[in-house]
Amino acid sequence: MSGASSKWRGSATVSWTRGSWGAGLGGYYTGRYTDTGATTTATTWDSLGNPGYIKPVATNGTTVYRYYVEDSVSYNAYLSYRFSSQNRWVNDTRMRFGVNNVLDEKPPLSSDSRGYDAALYNTMARGRTFSLQLTKKL
Numbered sequence: 173m174s175g176a177s178s179k180w181r182g183s184a185t186v187s188w189t190r191g192s193w194g195a196g197l198g199g200y201y202t203g204r205y206t207d208t209g210a211t212t213t214a215t216t217w218d219s220l221g222n223p224g225y226i227k228p229v230a231t232n233g234t235t236v237y238r239y240y241v242e243d244s245v246s247y248n249a250y251l252s253y254r255f256s257s258q259n260r261w262v263n264d265t266r267m268r269f270g271v272n273n274v275l276d277e278k279p280p281l282s283s284d285s286r287g288y289d290a291a292l293y294n295t296m297a298r299g300r301t302f303s304l305q306l307t308k309k310l
Contacts, residue, residue, distance in 0.1 A: 178202050178203045178204070178205040178241075178243075178292065179203055179205065180201070180202075180203030180243075181201065181202050181203065182201045183198060183199065183200045183201065184198070184199050185197070185198040185199075186198075192253055192255070192256060193251075193252070193253055194250075194251070194253075194254075195249070195250065195251050195252070196249065197247060197248070197249045198247065198248045198249070199245060199246075199247050200246050200247070200248070201243065201244070201245050202243060202244050202292050202293070203243045204240065204242050204243040205240075205241050206227055206229050206238035206239065206240055206241070207238055207239040207240075207241050207282050207283050207289075208238060209282070209283035209284065210238060210239035210282065210283035211236050211237060211238050211239075212226060212237045212238075213237065214228075214235070214237060216237070224240070225239060225240050226238065226239060226240060227240045239281075239282070239283065241281070241282055241289075242280055244277065244279070244280055244293070244296070245277070246273050246274075246275070246277045246295070246296050247273070247274040247275060248271065248272045248273070248274065249270070249271050249274050250268055250269065250270040251268070251269050251270075252266060252267065252268040252269070253266070253267050254266045255267070264308060265306065265307065265308045265309075266305075266306070266307045266308075267304070267305070267306055268303075268304070268305040268307075269302070269304055269305075270302065270303040270304075270305070271300065271301070271303075272295060272298075272300070272302075272303070273295065273298070273299060273300045273301065274300065275300075276299055277296055278296070278297075278299075279292075279293030279296045279297050280293070
C-alpha cells in the first residue's frame with residue numbers, strides 16, 4: 173500500500189452567473205510526494221543510474237530511496253440554466269450539466285494495489301465523467 177504524504181494540496185473555483193445562466197470551473201492540485209510503499213536500496217538506485225523518479229529521503233537518521241510521485245492538477249466544470257417561465261411545469265427548474273476531470277487526466281502511478289493512491293486520486297481514476305441534474309422548487 174502506498175503512503176501519501178503530499179505537503180501541498182489546494183483547490184480554486186471560479187463561477188459566473190448572468191441572468192438564467194451559470195457556469196463554473198474548479199481546479200484541484202495535489203503536490204509531489206515520495207511513496208513510502210515504494211522503497212529501494214542505494215545499490216539499486218545506483219545501478220539504475222540514479223533516476224529522477226527515485227529520491228533519497230532522510231528518515232530516522234538513515235537514507236531510504238523512494239519512488240517520487242509528481243504533482244498533478246485536474247479540473248471540473250459545469251454549465252447551468254434556470255427556467256423562469258410562467259409555465260408551472262418548468263417554473264423554478266434548474267438544469268445543470270457537469271464534467272468531472274475535464275482533461276481526462278490519469279492519476280500518477282504509485283505502489284498501491286490499484287496502481288494509484290485511491291486516498292488522493294479516486295475521482296481522477298474514474299476518468300472523465302458527465303452528469304446532468306434537474307432540480308425543481310416546489
